[in-house]
Amino acid sequence: xxxxxxTHKTLTDFIYAEARLLDEQRFEDWLNLxxxxxxYWMPLAHGQTxxxxxxxxxxxxxxxxxxxxxxxxxxxxxxQQPKSRCHHLLQAPTVESSAPGGEHIxxxxxxxVETRQDQQTLFAGWTTHHLVEDAGALxxxxxRVDLVNCDAAFGNIQLFM
Numbered sequence: 001x002x003x004x005x006x007t008h009k010t011l012t013d014f015i016y017a018e019a020r021l022l023d024e025q026r027f028e029d030w031l032n033l034x035x036x037x038x039x040y041w042m043p044l045a046h047g048q049t050x051x052x053x054x055x056x057x058x059x060x061x062x063x064x065x066x067x068x069x070x071x072x073x074x075x076x077x078x079x080q081q082p083k084s085r086c087h088h089l090l091q092a093p094t095v096e097s098s099a100p101g102g103e104h105i106x107x108x109x110x111x112x113v114e115t116r117q118d119q120q121t122l123f124a125g126w127t128t129h130h131l132v133e134d135a136g137a138l139x140x141x142x143x144r145v146d147l148v149n150c151d152a153a154f155g156n157i158q159l160f161m
Contacts, residue, residue, distance in 0.1 A: 006138070011106050012093045014138050015129060019088035019110075022160050027069040030160070034062055035132060035139045040160065042145045057150065057157075072159070084116040084158040096128075103141070104131040112161045123161060124148045 021030040034040075042057040051059040060068070072083075091109040098104045105128060112123045130142040145161045 006098065006100065006104060006133070008095050008098075010138070011095050011098065011104055011131065014131065015093040015106055015108055015127075016090065018129075018140070019090055023087055025072075025083070025085070027072055027160075031062070031065055031069050033140050034065065034143075035134050035141050036062060038062055038065075038140050038142065040065055040143050040145075042147065042150070042161070044150055046146070046150060057147075057154070058145075068160075079156075079158070082117065084114055086112065086114045086159045086161075088112055088161075101133060104138075105129070106131065110161070114157065114159055116158065121155070123157075125150070125161075127161070 018030065018033055021027075021033070038061070039051075040058060040060045041051050042059075043051070044055050044057050048054055048056070089111040093106045093108040096105040096107050107126055107128050109126050110124065112125075114121050114123070125145060125147040128142075128144040128146070129140055130144075131138050132141050133139075
């Protein structure tokens with residue numbers, strides 16, 4: 001197994017590329033960015049430290065992410081006709097920590113817009129990516145999405161932030 005040459009630019013380029021996959025609705029490609037034990041987490045409270053001991057807006061492993069991706073691709077998913085669309089506006093990612101051959105933690109502030117028909121919803125917050133080298137590629141072990149108003153009442157969030 002080869003160790004990747006991980007630089008600050010490699011990590012930030014990964015974050016931008018991941019957001020673009022979501023904006024272009026390339027959900028299969030996006031799902032392939034996750035490790036087999038990867039999770040997508042959206043806490044319900046500020047400073048939440050454990051997704052298993054407290055309720056979260058979302059805490060999904062690869063299986064649940066796969067189900068959502070398949071639902072979004074389904075022709076009989078009537079709640080997605082017409083399909084929702086999204087756009088990520090990212091602040092420059094900050095590399096919080098980086099260990100050669102280990103875990104890299106990258107934090108990014110964002111504005112995210114999700115739209116379907118004439119309804120548009122704006123979310124703001126921060127993502128924290130825990131990235132690892134897996135089979136010669138950079139992969140997401142954990143993507144944590146902290147919304148500024150995480151404790152608000154939300155309608156359905158259809159896509160991935």
